[in-house]
Amino acid sequence: MLTAIAIAVDGLGFAAWLFLSSVGLTLIYGVMRILNIAHGGFYALGAYSSAWAIGLYLQTGSTVAFTYLLIPLSAIAVGIIAGLLIERGVLRFMYGRDEVLMVLVTYAIFLILEDVTKIIWGTESLVAYQPAYYLGNIDIAGIPYTVYKFALIGLAIACAAVLWWGLNRTRTGKLLLVVIEDREISSALGINVTLFFTVTFIIGATLGALGGAVTAPQISVVPGIGAEIIVMAFAVIVIGGMGSIGGAIIGALFVGFARAISVHLYPAAELFSIYLVMAAVLAVKPYGLFALSERRKI
């Protein structure tokens, strides 16, 4: 029973983190048809800027509570600055090119961002654990969990809800769904597709940075963390169906629970379990569980 409870909480916690770390990737793919490898760079920039801002702020001796505001602010700053620079400076010249070429372009941007983090923050690790501890612990069946973990689960649910509401219940969201459906018709109808691309990329970059920013208090922020997340995020969105927000939720839950079950019951297969789930899903649904339908144009 104890193990079952631990699996449930760990699976949910890991799934929440995965969703926060991968939703920006699927959003950008859904709208722009770009598999944005630079997402790992946004994640790393978010983690570094958040850890750096928290460290700087706490040196003043102020209360930890304010750091919860610094975390999203860091992510927004990274998303707007890096997202805007990359979309306006590089990607807009590439629109309409082959998807494989865009993978190479964003991979190049990812490598550049890796070096940017090193130039700004050096190679030393940054540690900013205070926000993860400040909320204290909660005991579930005798196992202590940080309240911060549950806060992340809440944040993931809130993010999913806001994205769903924004896409389905607002005028801008509905226009975006039209752009996702058909760029050319959208453009012919007078929708400013370029503006939608720019805004979507900034939102996607901000979500990627938010994933890193909220993770920073739980880890040691070191060079290379962006490369680790991109593999995991890719597995999540492939399982769910690339471009689907709902798919990212389901993909994150699949991976989160597969990993938690494996760690508790058969640790030797921990890494294998994630890719086993991915292979099993793709064997049945080659484009993922909730892949966007492709209309064939004649």
Next chain:
Amino acid sequence: MKTFLKKTILSTSICLTAVTGSALSYAAADEVKVGFVTFLSGGAAGPFGIPARNAAELMIESINAGKVPAPYNSAGLAGAKINPIFIDENSKQKVADYKKLVQKDGADIVVGYISSGSCKAIAPVAEEEKKLTVFFDCGTPQIFEDINTKPEYLFRTAAHATMDNVAAAKYVLSIKKDASSIAGINQNYAWGQDSWRDFSASMKKLKGGVKVSTEQFPKIYAGQYGSEISALLTKKPSIVHSSFWGGDMEALLIQGSGRGLFSRSQVILTTGETAMQRLGPQMPNGTIIGARGPNGPLAPDNELNDWFRKAYFDRFGSYPTYPSYHMVQAILGVKAAADKAASTEQNKIKSALKGLDFTTPSGNVSMALSGGHQAITETAYGTYKYNKDTGKGTLVNIKRYAASCVNPPANMKSLDWIESGFKGANCQ
């Protein structure tokens, strides 16, 4: 006339090239090109690669200037200055980088490699290339026990993981005699697997009936250990062993101490010393800390260590951690061999290094295993205690283990030795 001019220019050029070339060759004889391979980027750079490179820079300058205390106070390697080439170990093409270092950059000696994965890849290549190569830090015993069983050009000047984990088992049982179960959380590659293998085997030999609660092997650089920590908390082992290093160890500390792992079980971190300075108040009191040898705060009192710690602190503003000490061991090993051979010729250095005993800031290093190619040293463990008044962490209850007590004899493989009940170990 034009033909004559052409001939004159051509012949003059050839002569000048020959003269310049011979001058260059002459200059090259006075220096030794040493390739240093450590992590200069990636997750292992901050806690391992950069401290190792810092130590290398300090030692190269000091050796070239003849400023290292005796017995290393003569300038250079047998009089030849060290000309370093630094290479990043964080590469997907480690073998190609090594070959380029040897074939194109013309390195006379290669000193390097932190990751056991890197060492496993380079071990056979060093022999193929017939290039004197000194592994300075990586710990897997597989290097000379399984991969390169008849080494000629390959050496390792730091003791391997068996020493760390046999000593860890001895130490933890000395302070937690009633331990009934153990659990491990180690990275899923050679270093983590070998460390856990040696620790769990040693525990079973030293205390009959001890049970293994769970063995966790998360992917290296995973960073998120929530589920693994829950598994450890659920199984409630007496002892938790981890050979995590770098950012992974720091993440385990942050996540584990926040959830009471360190207060519910006795945790032993075989590489914990690298996080002591950085995570002072965050490191839980009572954690057992190792430094992969008598390094850092576990280093003995000697003139070399006093000089090294001061010189390192004056230059870099922090005290050296064990990767720095391991780098110093490798450089001083090469210097001791070159000075003994009175030559910088590769074959003479490797003959001199084989089976050599030399002194370092960490005490005596003896190239005693694998036909004189693998080092053994004494080692030590301590228990962490944070001093709020000074704001610094210290190690208390330090226990030292002789090299002959925690390293296998020359004629036995590590696991066979442990399973034989540490046959021939001299722990006096």
